[in-house]
Amino acid sequence: MKRFWIGVLILIVLCAVGFGAYAWKPAIDPIEPPQRASFDQALIEKGAILASVGNCTACHTKPGEKSFAGGLAVPTPFGTIYSTNITPDPKTGIGRWSEAAFGRAMREGVERDGDHLYPAFPFDHFTLVSDEDNKALYAYLMTRHPVENRRPANELPFPLNVRFVLAGWKLLFFHKGAYREDASQSAEWNRGAYLVEGLGHCGACHTPRNALGAELKRAHLAGGEAEGWSAFALNGLSSAPIPLTHDSLFAYLRQGWQAEHGVANGPMAEVTGNLGRLPDADISAIATYLVSQMGAPAPERVARSEEIRKNLAIDQGGTPIPASAATGSPTSRGVVIYQAACATCHDGSRPQPFGGIDFHLSATIAAPGPQNAINVVLFGLPAASGRQSPIMPGFAETLTENQVVDLLAYLREAYAGKPAWADAKAKLADTRSGKYQVSVRPSDGIERGPDNVGAKD
Numbered sequence: 001m002k003r004f005w006i007g008v009l010i011l012i013v014l015c016a017v018g019f020g021a022y023a024w025k026p027a028i029d030p031i032e033p034p035q036r037a038s039f040d041q042a043l044i045e046k047g048a049i050l051a052s053v054g055n056c057t058a059c060h061t062k063p064g065e066k067s068f069a070g071g072l073a074v075p076t077p078f079g080t081i082y083s084t085n086i087t088p089d090p091k092t093g094i095g096r097w098s099e100a101a102f103g104r105a106m107r108e109g110v111e112r113d114g115d116h117l118y119p120a121f122p123f124d125h126f127t128l129v130s131d132e133d134n135k136a137l138y139a140y141l142m143t144r145h146p147v148e149n150r151r152p153a154n155e156l157p158f159p160l161n162v163r164f165v166l167a168g169w170k171l172l173f174f175h176k177g178a179y180r181e182d183a184s185q186s187a188e189w190n191r192g193a194y195l196v197e198g199l200g201h202c203g204a205c206h207t208p209r210n211a212l213g214a215e216l217k218r219a220h221l222a223g224g225e226a227e228g229w230s231a232f233a234l235n236g237l238s239s240a241p242i243p244l245t246h247d248s249l250f251a252y253l254r255q256g257w258q259a260e261h262g263v264a265n266g267p268m269a270e271v272t273g274n275l276g277r278l279p280d281a282d283i284s285a286i287a288t289y290l291v292s293q294m295g296a297p298a299p300e301r302v303a304r305s306e307e308i309r310k311n312l313a314i315d316q317g318g319t320p321i322p323a324s325a326a327t328g329s330p331t332s333r334g335v336v337i338y339q340a341a342c343a344t345c346h347d348g349s350r351p352q353p354f355g356g357i358d359f360h361l362s363a364t365i366a367a368p369g370p371q372n373a374i375n376v377v378l379f380g381l382p383a384a385s386g387r388q389s390p391i392m393p394g395f396a397e398t399l400t401e402n403q404v405v406d407l408l409a410y411l412r413e414a415y416a417g418k419p420a421w422a423d424a425k426a427k428l429a430d431t432r433s434g435k436y437q438v439s440v441r442p443s444d445g446i447e448r449g450p451d452n453v454g455a456k457d
C-alpha cells in the first residue's frame with residue numbers, strides 16, 4: 001500500500017514538473033528598435049492589408065485616439081482585459097520586440113517576456129497565420145507612429161489574474177500550428193479557410209463559447225456573441241430568410257450590405273469596413289469557404305425564400321401586414337406601432353442600403369434571439385461622419401418597454417412567421433440597464449476602404 005502511495009506521489013510530481021516545463025516560456029531578448037528603412041515598402045503594404053483582415057485596430061485602438069496604441073477595454077464574461085500598445089514605442093509598445101517575439105505572440109499567445117497572453121487576443125486563430133504573413137504584419141506595425149501609452153491593469157478576479165493559469169487553458173483548448181491545406185478542396189477554398197479560420201478570426205464572434213471562454217469546436221460558426229450583439233450563425237443554422245450564396249456573401253462582405261440581407265450592423269460594420277482593403281479574389285475565397293460551411297439549404301427554406309421573393313415583387317411599396325391575432329393581443333398592438341414609427345422607412349420602397357430593409361428579408365427578425373433587434377430599436381444607427389450612411393433613430397426614449405415588446409412580437413409573427421421571442425422582455429430590460437455594454441457604431445463601412453475608422457494615425 002505504501003509503495004502504491006509513493007508511486008502516486010511520484011506521478012503527481014512528474015505531472016507537475018511536466019506541466020511546469022510546458023507552461024514555462026523563456027523571455028526573448030529585447031532588440032534595438034529597427035529602423036524604418038530596414039523594412040521593404042511592398043512588405044509594409046502587404047502588412048497593412050493583413051492588419052485589416054485581422055481587425056487589429058478594432059481592439060488595439062480606442063475610438064478617436066491614436067492607432068494601435070491600445071488601452072481599449074475588451075469586456076469578457078470573466079472581467080475586463082485591456083488591449084496592449086502595439087505601436088513600436090520602445091517603452092510601452094512593441095518597439096523592442098524582435099520578429100521572433102512577435103511571431104511567437106501570434107503563433108502561441110506568449111508575451112516577449114514569456115508571460116502567457118489571454119485568449120481575448122485571438123491567438124487561437126492567429127496561430128494559423130503563416131510566417132510570411134507574420135513577417136509582413138511585423139513590418140507594418142514596426143513602421144507605425146510610435147505612441148507612448150501604457151494600458152490600465154486588467155480587472156480579473158483571482159486566480160484568473162495569474163497568467164500561469166493560462167497554460168492550463170491552453171493545454172485544454174489550444175492547438176498550436178500553421179494552417180494545413182486540405183488537398184481534397186480547391187485552392188480558392190483553402191485560401192478562404194486560411195483567412196476565415198486564421199487571421200480573420202470570424203469564429204471568435206460567430207462560434208459559441210464554453211464556460212471557460214473557449215470556442216465550441218462541435219458548434220463551429222453556429223452563432224456567438226460580440227460586444228453585446230449576436231453574431232449570427234454562418235453554418236447550416238444561418239437565420240438569413242433568403243439563404244446566403246457565394247454572390248450575396250461576396251457583396252455583403254465587399255460593400256457592408258446586400259439588397260436581400262441588409263446592412264452590417266454593430267461590430268460587423270467594422271469588420272466589413274476593414275475587409276474593404278482586401279482584393280476581390282480574397283473576398284471571393286472567403287465566400288466560397290463560408291458557403292461550404294453552410295451547406296445546401298433545406299428544401300423548405302428554399303421554398304420559403306421563393307415565396308418571400310414573389311411577395312416582395314407584388315408588394316412593391318409594401319402595405320403593412322395585418323396582425324393575424326385578435327385585437328388587443330401583443331401583435332395587433334404591435335402593428336399600430338409599426339405603422340406609426342417604422343413603416344415610413346421599412347416598407348421597402350426605398351432601396352438598400354439607405355432605406356430600411358423589408359423585414360421579410362431581415363436575419364435580425366428571423367434570428368433565434370432578440371438581441372440585435374433590441375439594440376437597433378433602442379439605439380438606432382448613428383450617422384457616420386462626413387459620408388452618407390444608413391441612419392435610423394433610436395427609440396429608447398420614445399417607446400415604452402411594453403411597446404417595444406409588442407412591436408417585436410408583431411415583427412416576428414408577421415414577417416418571420418415565428419412566435420414572439422420568449423426572452424424579449426428580460427433581454428430588453430437588461431439591455432436598457434447597460435448590462436451588455438452594447439457597442440453602437442455607424443454602419444459606415446459601406447463601399448469604402450477602412451483607413452482606421454475614427455482614429456488619427
Ligand code: HEC
Nearest residue numbers: 054055056059074081082083084086105111117118120121
Ligand atoms: C478581439 C480583440 C483583439 C484583436 C482583434 C487583436 N488583438 Fe492583439 N491583443 C488583444 C488583447 C486584449 C491583448 C492583451 C492580452 C493580454 O493582456 O494577455 C492583445 C495583445 C496583443 C499582443 C501582445 C502585445 C504585448 O505587449 O503583450 C500583440 C503582439 C498583438 N495583440 C497583436 C495583434 C495583431 C497584430 C492583431 C491583428 C492581426 C491583433 N492583435 C488583433 C486583443 C485583440
Ligand code: HEC
Nearest residue numbers: 200202205226229230231232240263264265267268363372
Ligand atoms: C467582432 C465580432 C465579429 C467578427 C470578428 C466577425 N463578425 Fe460577422 N457578424 C458579427 C455580428 C455582430 C453580426 C450581426 C450583424 C448585424 O446585426 O447586422 C455579423 C454578421 C455577419 C454576416 C451576416 C449574416 C446574416 O445572416 O445576415 C456575415 C455573412 C458575417 N458576419 C461574416 C463574417 C466573416 C466572414 C467574418 C470574418 C472575416 C466575420 N463575420 C467576423 C460579428 C463579427
Ligand code: HEC
Nearest residue numbers: 262263341342345354355356357362363364376390391392
Ligand atoms: C428614418 C428611417 C427609419 C426608421 C423610422 C426606422 N428605421 Fe429601422 N432601419 C433604417 C435603416 C436605413 C436601416 C439600415 C438598413 C437596413 O439594414 O435595412 C434600418 C435597420 C433596421 C434593423 C436591422 C435590420 C437588419 O436585418 O439588418 C431593424 C431590426 C430595424 N431597422 C427596426 C426598426 C424598427 C422596429 C423601427 C420602428 C420602431 C424602425 N426600424 C424605424 C431606417 C429606419
